[in-house]
Amino acid sequence: xxxxxxxxxxxxxSRHKRQIIDGAMSNxxxxxxxxxDKAYIELNYIRDNYKDARGRxxxxxxxxxxxxxxxxxxxRFDIEPFKDSLKIDFATTLAVYLNMKESQNSISFPxxxxxxxxxxxxxxxxxxxxxxxxxxxQEFERELYKCLRKNENLKxxxxxxxxxxxxxxxxxxxxxxxxxxxxxxVNAKNAIAKSPELKExxxxxxxxxxxxxxxxxxxxxxxxxxxxxxGKWQEKYLEKAMQNPETLKTxxxxxxxxxYYLSINIDEGEPEKIKTSTYIGVARGITHAxxxxxxxxKGTLLLxxxxxxxxxxxxxxxxxxxSIANTLVKEAVVNKSQVIMQKLIDKGDKLQWTENNRKYxxxxxxxDYNNLYAVLKYKLCAAGLPPPLRVSATGxxxxxxxxxxxxxxxxFSSSVFMCTMCGTIMDVENAGSLNLAQKLIQYKSExxxxxxxxxxxxxxxxxxxxxxxxxxxxxYDCIEEFRIELKRLIDDFYKSMNMQAKDKQxxxxxxLIKKLDEHINNDFLKLIEIIK
Amino acid sequence: xxLFIEVDYGSLNKHNEELCGDKVEIIRDDDSVIIxxxxxxxxGVKANILATLTSKIIGTMLSGGASIDEAVETIVSTxxxxxxxxxxxxxxxxxxxxxxxxxxxxEFDNPxxxxxxxxxxSELYSTSREINGKLIRESRFCASPDDIFIMISDGAVxxxxxxxxxxxxxWENIKEYIVKTYKKDTSTKNFAKLLLSVCDNLYSKKPGxxxxxxxxxARKAVPVNIxxxxxxxxxxxxxxxxxxxxxxxxxxxxxxxTSQIVSRETGREIxxxxxxxxxxxxxxxxxxxxxxxxxxxxxxxxxxxxxxRYTSAxxxxxxxxxxxxxxxxxxxxxxxxxxxxLVNFFVGRAMNPAHQNPxxxxxxxxxxxxxxxxxxxxxxxxxxxSIEYF
Numbered sequence: 001x002x003x004x005x006x007x008x009x010x011x012x013x014s015r016h017k018r019q020i021i022d023g024a025m026s027n028x029x030x031x032x033x034x035x036x037d038k039a040y041i042e043l044n045y046i047r048d049n050y051k052d053a054r055g056r057x058x059x060x061x062x063x064x065x066x067x068x069x070x071x072x073x074x075x076r077f078d079i080e081p082f083k084d085s086l087k088i089d090f091a092t093t094l095a096v097y098l099n100m101k102e103s104q105n106s107i108s109f110p111x112x113x114x115x116x117x118x119x120x121x122x123x124x125x126x127x128x129x130x131x132x133x134x135x136x137x138q139e140f141e142r143e144l145y146k147c148l149r150k151n152e153n154l155k156x157x158x159x160x161x162x163x164x165x166x167x168x169x170x171x172x173x174x175x176x177x178x179x180x181x182x183x184x185x186v187n188a189k190n191a192i193a194k195s196p197e198l199k200e201x202x203x204x205x206x207x208x209x210x211x212x213x214x215x216x217x218x219x220x221x222x223x224x225x226x227x228x229x230x231g232k233w234q235e236k237y238l239e240k241a242m243q244n245p246e247t248l249k250t251x252x253x254x255x256x257x258x259x260y261y262l263s264i265n266i267d268e269g270e271p272e273k274i275k276t277s278t279y280i281g282v283a284r285g286i287t288h289a290x291x292x293x294x295x296x297x298k299g300t301l302l303l304x305x306x307x308x309x310x311x312x313x314x315x316x317x318x319x320x321x322x323s324i325a326n327t328l329v330k331e332a333v334v335n336k337s338q339v340i341m342q343k344l345i346d347k348g349d350k351l352q353w354t355e356n357n358r359k360y361x362x363x364x365x366x367x368d369y370n371n372l373y374a375v376l377k378y379k380l381c382a383a384g385l386p387p388p389l390r391v392s393a394t395g396x397x398x399x400x401x402x403x404x405x406x407x408x409x410x411x412f413s414s415s416v417f418m419c420t421m422c423g424t425i426m427d428v429e430n431a432g433s434l435n436l437a438q439k440l441i442q443y444k445s446e447x448x449x450x451x452x453x454x455x456x457x458x459x460x461x462x463x464x465x466x467x468x469x470x471x472x473x474x475x476y477d478c479i480e481e482f483r484i485e486l487k488r489l490i491d492d493f494y495k496s497m498n499m500q501a502k503d504k505q506x507x508x509x510x511x512l513i514k515k516l517d518e519h520i521n522n523d524f525l526k527l528i529e530i531i532k
Numbered sequence: 533x534x535l536f537i538e539v540d541y542g543s544l545n546k547h548n549e550e551l552c553g554d555k556v557e558i559i560r561d562d563d564s565v566i567i568x569x570x571x572x573x574x575x576g577v578k579a580n581i582l583a584t585l586t587s588k589i590i591g592t593m594l595s596g597g598a599s600i601d602e603a604v605e606t607i608v609s610t611x612x613x614x615x616x617x618x619x620x621x622x623x624x625x626x627x628x629x630x631x632x633x634x635x636x637x638x639e640f641d642n643p644x645x646x647x648x649x650x651x652x653x654s655e656l657y658s659t660s661r662e663i664n665g666k667l668i669r670e671s672r673f674c675a676s677p678d679d680i681f682i683m684i685s686d687g688a689v690x691x692x693x694x695x696x697x698x699x700x701x702x703w704e705n706i707k708e709y710i711v712k713t714y715k716k717d718t719s720t721k722n723f724a725k726l727l728l729s730v731c732d733n734l735y736s737k738k739p740g741x742x743x744x745x746x747x748x749x750a751r752k753a754v755p756v757n758i759x760x761x762x763x764x765x766x767x768x769x770x771x772x773x774x775x776x777x778x779x780x781x782x783x784x785x786x787x788x789x790t791s792q793i794v795s796r797e798t799g800r801e802i803x804x805x806x807x808x809x810x811x812x813x814x815x816x817x818x819x820x821x822x823x824x825x826x827x828x829x830x831x832x833x834x835x836x837x838x839x840x841r842y843t844s845a846x847x848x849x850x851x852x853x854x855x856x857x858x859x860x861x862x863x864x865x866x867x868x869x870x871x872x873x874l875v876n877f878f879v880g881r882a883m884n885p886a887h888q889n890p891x892x893x894x895x896x897x898x899x900x901x902x903x904x905x906x907x908x909x910x911x912x913x914x915x916x917x918s919i920e921y922f
Binding site for chain 2: 403416418420421422423425
């Protein structure tokens with residue numbers, strides 16, 4: 001389900017409007033922090049009582065912690081127009097924190113906003129702890145910086161629904177072809193006197209199914225209407241939203257550098273699925289940011305290419321990552337390819353090279369490459385392709401795509417690959433992407449190794465990964481018996497699959513069982529390699 | 533020390549040229565091997581004539597006992613003069629290795645010969661002198677078992693210039709590559725094919741110059757004895773097995789009945805190997821004291837296929853990699869083509885009842901043909917062959 005975010009600028013809001021938005025943001029931030037503070041006190045209770053059946057924390061579950069009493073208390077912050085949104089916003093934050101806390105103990109409790117008074121108190125407290133030696137100077141500075149940031153930046157306003165009579169909605173002026181945002185910012189008590197400009201907008205239409213005419217009859221209103229400014233990219237999505245208003249989902253009102261932006265999430269729904277028939281390997285490089293190779297289902301190279309960063313210096317910007325991702329998505333769509341990427345998490349790819357005292361480093365750092373993976377993950381899904389697969393990067397720049405010889409000696413220089421087994425010459429980066437592209441095919445054709453051990457009870461066929469221990473009644477004529485034994489192993493595995501899921505060996509065993517299962521009724525012997 | 537000198541070579545023609553301007557001549561006699569690599573001026577027919585004349589003249593004269601001075605003098609006065617350049621020119625390298633290991637190397641304008649000793653580069657010290665206005669480098673040294681000598685024409689050092697590699701695959705690079713790829717059991721054919729494959733790839737399959745690689749390896753003699761088929765007379769079984777077992781070197785038994793005979797006469801058990809499942813090649817077995825036990829004609833037929841591909845001029849590096857497979861035929865091919873220096877065939881001529889089946893693809897005469905063809909191929913590789921029929 002691809003969700004796009006479009007950012008629309010509130011066009012020159014008056015000082016009065018700015019004050020109202022700032023006030024709403026301040027209220028929202030304080031209310032949000034109030035909930036966080038309260039939750040911190042009751043954290044153990046929440047942790048114990050708001051887990052779902054699978055042991056995970058969900059925003060819908062955590063939101064139930066905000067009962068009638070807490071909800072009533074929130075009214076003192078004048079945040080009635082955002083109460084539902086606030087609950088969801090807060091519950092999501094807390095659920096993420098609790099889930100992350102399960103795996104990373106060092107994660108600190110979230111903070112949304114530190115009020116001036118609170119900032120002073122926090123400063124005193126931190127100073128006292130520093131003097132007593134309870135925290136280091138580094139920790140003191142870090143905490144203080146965090147508080148200062150939270151004091152300066154107000155929490156963006158969250159709108160959990162698109163609606164004409166609450167939260168936010170878009171209005172369209174067909175005469176001038178302009179868009180406006182109608183945003184509910186205050187409660188009834190603080191309703192705003194209708195501005196004269198509203199009277200001018202006599203022919204604004206709601207961007208919704210009914211295309212109702214926007215009317216404002218009351219003397220005071222809880223919302224404000226803002227003209228919007230945006231670029232062509234955003235305009236494209238707004239035009240689509242005109243045709244299909246259901247795609248408009250949640251939004252956030254953000255303040256950045258004294259400007260206000262409405263950031264709207266647009267859900268375009270499920271794209272048409274593309275059935276993949278080729279593989280595209282994407283490797284990072286020294287000469288090019290990334291190299292890609294497309295192979296068919298036999299592993300034959302169909303095409304290769306490279307994607308570059310915009311600027312030639314060392315810096316890689318977010319725009320570069322998106323531009324590279326777009327190139328790759330385009331190639332993957334044209335070639336109907338499954339994208340295969342390097343797994344650069346715990347092991348490196350040893351791409352960097354030193355020659356004549358000069359160090360050649362990859363253009364994309366591991367972090368940049370992992371960002372590219374994250375971007376591709378949603379861009380490919382949005383294009384109807386499966387997400388990229390990550391495979392081990394070990395040896396991809398040192399393994400010959402032709403004969404599979406893997407040795408460091410295969411690398412001739414920073415850029416030239418020269419196989420010491422078969423003499424294949426190619427660009428190192430191309431070798432990397434080609435090896436990645438061939439990984440799945442290679443994996444599929446890899447044999448399952450069965451060792452034969454001579455025991456006092458006769459020959460024993462074993463494979464620890466499969467959990468196989470089989471004594472053939474006649475080792476010289478045992479193919480059918482062996483097939484039956486393997487079938488039994490497969491059936492047993494599927495029956496107890498859920499129980500084994502937490503086993504360290506599970507993934508490996510599962511993949512072997514799947515592979516065997518595909519071939520067990522016909523050519524299973526092709527899969528088996530007998531070793532001593 | 534009695535050395536066997538294994539030699540192999542390969543050439544790439546300059547792109548769009550029918551003939552190669554490099555020529556290799558190998559002259560074997562009982563005492564030594566003389567290898568001549570000549571590189572004619574220019575390319576195509578003209579270069580081919582120059583190189584052929586040079587290599588033939590040198591080879592014939594040296595093997596006939598003439599000195600290098602006489603050979604060079606003859607070349608200078610015999611070679612046709614190029615109309616464009618007004619010179620008669622062909623560079624050459626001559627390597628003569630005696631069975632004792634004593635060696636003599638003469639080089640004129642070719643890239644220096646690369647010598648590896650135990651896998652490490654070893655420089656060949658040479659002296660220079662002028663013969664008929666040509667500056668010749670000469671080296672005398674002693675070759676030891678497993679020494680490798682690589683002779684290359686200048687097409688190899690120009691490979692990849694301005695394409696894959698800016699400065700080409702320089703002599704130092706080639707030297708380093710050979711050291712990197714060295715394995716004790718790598719055959720000369722493999723070396724020559726591998727280096728040519730690299731050059732071809734560096735030239736992007738369009739060689740800019742004629743390129744030749746000659747690989748020479750000094751080896752200790754490795755006799756291989758193959759017993760294939762049961763003798764016609766059953767009474768001869770014990771005699772043949774005894775002779776086979778007493779012969780020096782590695783031993784291979786091919787054929788189910790043959791291995792049963794060996795097992796029966798020696799009292800050693802046959803254990804079928806479960807190592808390999810390949811429907812087209814029957815599995816191997818083990819008999820204590822025998823290096824390889826395979827099925828008979830099917831395996832020999834497949835081995836011959838490997839050998840044909842191995843020696844074919846069109847063979848690629850992948851044909852060599854095929855020998856690394858673990859089936860009986862690949863193992864036998866590796867033993868015969870890459871390890872052996874002398875092969876003794878013990879061929880039994882008894883009719884196998886299984887071969888009487890009209891649907892069976894092979895018969896006795898075909899089996900004998902297989903052995904003979906295999907012997908021919910091995911001879912062409914410079915190996916000594918003997919065939920005894922029983």
